[in-house]
Amino acid sequence: MTGRDEELRDLASTLREHDAVHDAFLAKSFTDHLLIVDNTAGERLPEDIVARLRAHDLRGANEVYSEGVTDVSFAGDIGNATRHQFVDVRTRGDHQSYTVE
Structure with missing residues (x-):
């Protein structure tokens, strides 16, 4: 496990x-590490959590992948x-995914 992990x-x-977080955990996409945060249904993620994530170089996936979602x-x-x-x-x-040829 790396220091970043x-x-x-x-x-x-x-x-x-x-209090607003039900669960938070790491996951991996094909080439990226993701941090997943589950909060109370229908409520926005509190700004203090978003700010903390940004301070750790974590950005919303829709923003990073240009999904065009608000x-x-x-x-x-x-x-x-x-x-x-x-x-x-x-x-x-930096991460490698498995490929099948």
């Missing part, structure tokens, strides 16, 4: 302590939570 895992753990991190509703995805722009593109 540890930093993001610690951040996710800290975010889970916030909410830069909204990924959908899951049960009683709303999911938000943030891309680690510090290491963006």
Whole structure:
């Protein structure tokens, strides 16, 4: 595990302590690390959380991937939570995905 992985895992753990957060965890897209944050369904993610994520070089996936959506991190509703995805722009593109030839 790299120092960056540890930093993001610690951040996710800290975010889970916030009253508005149901869950926070790391995931991986094809070439990027993502930090996923689930909060109360139908409510916006609190600005203090978004600011903390930005301070750690995490940006909303819709913003990074130019999805043209007004909410830069909204990924959908899951049960009683709303999911938000943030891309680690510090290491963006450094990861390899598996390819099948």
